[in-house]
Amino acid sequence: MERSLFLAIFLLLGSLLFTCTRQNDTIDIRNYYFPLKELEEGMVYEYAFVGNDTVAPDYWYYRSLIQDGKKYLTSTLYRPGDLSPQIHAREVMVKNGMLLEEINFYEQDTSGKPEQLTVPVKIVAGNVYPFYVHDPGGVFLVRLEWTWKQDTLDKTVLIKNRRYAGSTNIEVEGKKYEAIKFGLKEAVEMHKNGILAPPPYPGDETYAKGIGRVHYRKFVGDLSLEYKLVKRYPMAELEKKFKKMQ
Known part of the structure; x- marks a missing residue:
């Protein structure tokens, strides 16, 4: 498995001055997730590697849509070298959060063929983001299982536990924002x-x-x-950026 895809997969407390909305000891954190209304036309989020500017950024493209009365968020991670997709996922909004509904990984064919190999992923648990939490809160589980097309392994399993870790503030694109944090614990089998x-x-x-x-x-x-997120812009700008690198 290529290094960039490995990093991408195993990558998919705060200030007391900030207070989240609370109801009966429940903390409402809906407004801290990706803004689905603003992402109807799609937006690239460029994340820079911290501590080493020679490492290529992560380019994630987020776009929301409504289908059959349901709200979805799609996300695609692109390779910085040729803008081919590495990961594509779709989440669906439910009453209490976002659930991972579909996800595929993409391998580059090492036999010399130009096409990519699609690796479907089984979602055993897909609790991507909760809308309501407690502090201290419970664990939100993601468990994925897949088999690489060009690997001898029978199966690879990713287990991610996410726990609400409180509120904070952070600077993004030169501005300060209220924010929340999650603590993670991940395991690979x-x-x-x-x-x-x-x-x-x-x-x-x-x-x-x-x-x-x-x-x-x-x-x-x-x-x-x-x-860390450094820029947000339309897909057309990423395509221009890629052409300049050629």
Whole structure:
């Protein structure tokens, strides 16, 4: 598996001055997720790698839509080299949050063929984002299972536990925003004549009010993987950026 896709997959407390909306000890955090109304035309979120500007940014394209009366958010991660997709996912809005409904990974064919290989992913649990939490809160689980097209493994499993970690403030694009944080714990299982399961690794995510995810960080052994949102712009601008790099 290519390094950039590996990092992308294992990448998909605060100030007392800030107060979230509370009802019966329930904290309403709906306004800190991606703004679906503003994303109807689509928007690229460019996340820069923190601490090393030679590492290519993550380019995520988010777009919302309404279908059969339901609200969806689609997200696509593009490779910086040729703007081919690495990951594509679709979430559906339910009463109490966002659920992962579909996700595919894309492998580049190593046999010399130009096409990509689609890797469908089984969603065992897809609790992407809760609209209401408690502090301290419970655990929101994502569990994905898939088999790489060009790997000898029988199955790979990603288990992500997300827990609400409080409120904070963060600067994004030169402005300060109210924000919330989630603590993460992730584990990867590789199945082949048994199960190989390295120790779980911690991380965190930050969501800014009216923007969505603005920062994410993982600690895998001695390796720190940290990204921060630096720009938002239409897809046409990313396409222009790519043409200039050719």
